[in-house]
Amino acid sequence: MVDAEVMKxxxxxxxxxxxxxxxxxxxxxxxxxxxxxxxxxxEEVGIRKASIHYHxxxxxxLVRHLVRRYRDTMLxxxxxxxxxxxxxxxxxxxxxxxxxxxLGEGQxxxxxxxxxxxxxxxxxxxxxxxxxxxxVEAWLSDLLQRGYALDPTLGDLESxxxxxxxxxxxxxxxxxxxxxxxxxxxxxxxxxxxxPGP
Amino acid sequence: MVDAEVMKxxxxxxxxxxxxxxxxxxxxxxxxxxxxxxxxxxEEVGIRKASIHYHxxxxxxLVRHLVRRYRDTMLxxxxxxxxxxxxxxxxxxxxxxxxxxxLGEGQxxxxxxxxxxxxxxxxxxxxxxxxxxxxVEAWLSDLLQRGYALDPTLGDLESxxxxxxxxxxxxxxxxxxxxxxxxxxxxxxxxxxxxPGP
DNA sequence: GTCTATACGAGGATAGAC
DNA sequence: GTCTATCCTCGTATAGAC
Numbered sequence: 318m319v320d321a322e323v324m325k326x327x328x329x330x331x332x333x334x335x336x337x338x339x340x341x342x343x344x345x346x347x348x349x350x351x352x353x354x355x356x357x358x359x360e361e362v363g364i365r366k367a368s369i370h371y372h373x374x375x376x377x378x379l380v381r382h383l384v385r386r387y388r389d390t391m392l393x394x395x396x397x398x399x400x401x402x403x404x405x406x407x408x409x410x411x412x413x414x415x416x417x418x419x420l421g422e423g424q425x426x427x428x429x430x431x432x433x434x435x436x437x438x439x440x441x442x443x444x445x446x447x448x449x450x451x452x453v454e455a456w457l458s459d460l461l462q463r464g465y466a467l468d469p470t471l472g473d474l475e476s477x478x479x480x481x482x483x484x485x486x487x488x489x490x491x492x493x494x495x496x497x498x499x500x501x502x503x504x505x506x507x508x509x510x511x512x513p514g515p
Numbered sequence: 516m517v518d519a520e521v522m523k524x525x526x527x528x529x530x531x532x533x534x535x536x537x538x539x540x541x542x543x544x545x546x547x548x549x550x551x552x553x554x555x556x557x558e559e560v561g562i563r564k565a566s567i568h569y570h571x572x573x574x575x576x577l578v579r580h581l582v583r584r585y586r587d588t589m590l591x592x593x594x595x596x597x598x599x600x601x602x603x604x605x606x607x608x609x610x611x612x613x614x615x616x617x618l619g620e621g622q623x624x625x626x627x628x629x630x631x632x633x634x635x636x637x638x639x640x641x642x643x644x645x646x647x648x649x650x651v652e653a654w655l656s657d658l659l660q661r662g663y664a665l666d667p668t669l670g671d672l673e674s675x676x677x678x679x680x681x682x683x684x685x686x687x688x689x690x691x692x693x694x695x696x697x698x699x700x701x702x703x704x705x706x707x708x709x710x711p712g713p
Numbered sequence: 714g715t716c717t718a719t720a721c722g723a724g725g726a727t728a729g730a731c
Numbered sequence: 732g733t734c735t736a737t738c739c740t741c742g743t744a745t746a747g748a749c
């Protein structure tokens with residue numbers, strides 16, 4: 318979902334490490350933690366399974382890095398939204414729009430997928446995931462407080478609720494062919510009612 | 516989540532087939548499709564891996580039956596709610612309460628979990644899953660139309676949105692220790708605002 | 714119905730050559 | 732950095748005895 322810039326074609330060729338992370342992310346976001354393998358990455362990147370272990374010694378390390386990178390990218394994007402000259406309602410819509418990205422290819426938010434896989438994740442990855450959720454909720458809560466004059470308690474609650482709705486909507490639209498549009502139809506009425514604007 | 520009656524202790528001993536389904540359901544709801552195995556069931560039921568194939572020849576068949584049974588149980592429970600003498604707002608709250616069950620043990624709604632695993636599910640299971648979603652949404656849409664004078668289009672939309680919220684909230688509360696209470700804190704304010712009540 | 718035994722592939726990981 | 736070769740474990744599934 319926030320890999321638009323990561324995946325962008327560029328003149329400078331991507332390092333193997335980057336390619337591995339990008340490919341792994343694509344697979345985790347569509348299949349989940351247990352159902353993707355070094356063999357999948359190997360095939361796409363054009364490198365042998367064993368070579369991947371040079372860059373990431375274990376699957377745990379690979380996915381841990383993945384979540385960390387995803388969080389950094391996401392928070393960077395959020396900060397750019399927050400520092401734009403848009404109104405708060407528009408910023409909220411820019412944020413929500415991030416959750417449309419990848420839906421067409423059957424990809425969920427990386428961390429929504431990993432939340433479903435939580436029970437089988439090594440503790441290191443669970444910890445990284447918690448930091449992600451905490452950070453995004455804090456950012457969103459802040460936006461809602463600023464934009465809609467909510468007190469911190471209510472801001473926290475509403476941000477959790479909105480994120481739950483976004484994650485749930487991503488799950489839902491996968492089982493239909495018409496993914497990104499269905500997502501908007503689901504989210505927009507709720508958004509306009511709850512947080513009018515822009 | 517709707518296995519309260521299935522899991523209930525009873526004087527009549529459960530058939531092996533039932534025990535396999537119950538155990539499989541527990542594992543799918545916490546770990547997902549790819550991360551549970553015949554070995555897991557074998558250990559809990561006290562039967563050899565190979566013996567499970569007598570009851571369900573393939574994993575696909577096993578999970579297909581699981582989803583079908585889950586849907587039947589769920590719709591049965593929904594019908595009992597609909598035929599009760601409660602007001603519609605109370606019926607809505609009874610329905611939402613179903614989604615609390617299992618959270619304490621780290622279990623999601625079976626079909627929320629399988630929606631996350633959609634990309635790796637055999638087509639037979641995907642089809643069964645679609646029927647589940649369609650049926651529950653139809654039931655909920657009907658309740659909302661009756662209880663809150665919504666037209667069918669809006670009822671459908673709101674039912675999809677509410678289910679997305681419920682599924683997303685289930686994902687969210689797993690990453691905290693305080694599961695079922697956190698679920699209520701997340702859901703109830705939204706529910707009271709959107710569908711006042713009882 | 715349940716068992717033992719086994720086939721066969723896939724998955725994560727390591728050693729050592731280049 | 733990447734390769735080949737290999738190890739070991741686990742997963743689904745089958746055959747055939749009891």
